[in-house]
Amino acid sequence: MLTMTGSEIPSDTRAEAIDMRDLAAYPTDRRIVGARCEEGGVIVDWDDGRQSRFHAVWLRDNCACSACRHPQAMERQFLLIDAPERITIQEAQTTLGGHLLVRFGAERPGDAPHVSRFDAGWLRHHCYSDWARAERAWHPRSWNALGNSPGTALIPTVEYKAVMETDAGLAEWLTAMRDWGVVLLRNAPAEPGEGLRIAGRVGPVRPTNFGTSYDVVSMPNPNASAYTPIGLEPHTDLANWRWPPDFQLLFCVANEAEGGGSILVDGFSAAEELRRCDPEAFDLLSTQPIDFRFQDETCDIRHRAPAIELDHAGAFKSIRFNNWLRAALDLPEAKVEPTYRALRTLWGYLRDPRFQLRPRLAAGEMLAFDNARVLHGREPFDPNTGRRHLQGCYLDRDLVLSRLRLLERRRMSEGEPKSGPR
């Protein structure tokens, strides 16, 4: 690899390879066919007719030379705040290798101008023109029960062996988790601890006040509703934490009791229906924080947050809904009755068969679902009619997405064709 700093420009750039100080691959079949300075930045023309515009400040900030990025840590060392307020470009050109070379204006009179090189694949991948941002946009794939008989028909399904033994199987499992928010894994050995072993394919699990993993069985002195045989309304787990666990893995060791079927609801679908049918209730639930709490001998964990969290563009970030963790509402008087009405309306959708899937887990099967999006519940069961034993644990979204990126990194370095995980 050839690493450039300062104003040095090699005369022969045919064999150049730009060090992006980046472990990810940015493969592209596209070449830059033209580059010119314009309007405080650089206009880049691609060989497929697309055009990108990069601002001077953005290019300067993203220079990956060994002075601007730490050679080992790969982190930015360049301090924009010490650069002139107006960053200028003297020259932009396409290298013989089809990459981009930019010579910036000297920061101070007499200084050598800074030269940056940008890999074409990296640039294409990071282009922020409208067309490129639209191509990269990701949306969760929403679902409900319409047109399907109750059961697992709709749930993406993967095989235990593929997930445990192959990169492709692991990527398929995690991609379904990310995009659909739910995935069934089957044909695992029906043994305690197997859920944690599967989670180990991703990374460390997220510990909570219930430990690193927990046994969902009927107990004589339960500290939580899950550890009773009573039915559980659709809910998200640990809504009383500032940051509830992202993904839940629920592994079935045994399910022989009468009852105890599972319930799954895409909370984003249900909340979208609320937005459509009762915009006032939706506005209230997506702005007014409400109170959640769990207490036992060892902890008292409370948090206030809206039931529906949106980003500034109005897209769903998360759902919090849990009747038994909801604490006494602490709201301005005028909002108490409207908030109860709104919660009730949303609750109605969560109970509506249109939105529910009702799979029944068998021993050796595991559901993984997005706890910020997919609500889960269960029918009551009779512990006198047979054994019911689930084991649960949680995974951070950060680590799930990181694992997908590492799988992609490895696939690219092994030269497989590109597709799948973004």
Place this chain on the structure above:
Amino acid sequence: MLTMTGSEIPSDTRAEAIDMRDLAAYPTDRRIVGARCEEGGVIVDWDDGRQSRFHAVWLRDNCACSACRHPQAMERQFLLIDAPERITIQEAQTTLGGHLLVRFGAERPGDAPHVSRFDAGWLRHHCYSDWARAERAWHPRSWNALGNSPGTALIPTVEYKAVMETDAGLAEWLTAMRDWGVVLLRNAPAEPGEGLRIAGRVGPVRPTNFGTSYDVVSMPNPNASAYTPIGLEPHTDLANWRWPPDFQLLFCVANEAEGGGSILVDGFSAAEELRRCDPEAFDLLSTQPIDFRFQDETCDIRHRAPAIELDHAGAFKSIRFNNWLRAALDLPEAKVEPTYRALRTLWGYLRDPRFQLRPRLAAGEMLAFDNARVLHGREPFDPNTGRRHLQGCYLDRDLVLSRLRLLERRRMSEGEPKSGPR
């Protein structure tokens, strides 16, 4: 304890104690002197002249009888969605013990009316009238360097021995962490592992891609800027995680090298200055998500979030600012230059001596600070002039606040006078 269900009303309520199914104490010197049904709820008069109003639906939802709350798990079993849409109250009265008794209207003709009892202390603590909400309101205590010489003069300070050996010392340490966002602990043994032992007074630490704890030393092949001797601009840690760690504990084992002083900035103060002086920049940074990323051989963790996160009332939730974890900005073209300008303006405040404290940690001292609020940095140091060794770990806010509540629970059960942690 006397637990009430159904419509049963004891004739002698003088010795009554209401089971709130709550492990926290709600002590009050106040008594209810009057209660009447009005406007779809109950008006309660207190002996200090205050008045509370509780809606019928709120009271019904918070009934703590053994049918409405699980006797062991203490979680709500009552399902509002199965109750009539309009909840009515037949009768409200003050018990001889000064508590509140409510008899609801029968849900269906012929049903016995449901009776709920509410402990006066619990009610007073959960009253949501404007005056009560104002009394309970909590705000972080903001700070800057004005009027103080550089140093640790402003930083709340606690003694190692008190924190390790007494409940009061532990509560004082955690209360300062919560309210000021920074606290210095001193006179600890200057030994590796001591920071983790102190953290153990709260609960399990938060693991990240850097492990459960990490050594801040200059390394030959660093995977992060912290592990070099270079200066670090004020920053928050792990801004590339969806949920960066809440509190950072930075324990000083040795600090003998030239340079290496610490820098602390109350990010809420600096951001408030931005809101005052450049509202446009503030609006942009508090709404437009920007990109963060960390990568090494084992992970590639990315997240997009606004640099300043506000709640719907405009109060600060968190600050994310980290120059070396900031990834290539992926913004609509028109926002690129304004976002860079806004980041630069905020950065200017973070660098401004008005906002900076510059303590120098000595061996056996530990800084704990709120990583969602307080930015930290360091001056460059020369590893050839002496040893510099810090050890860091992280604590979840949920567990810090939970520990404070458990300390308060224990203090109340031991009958000490009430003050301190909320």
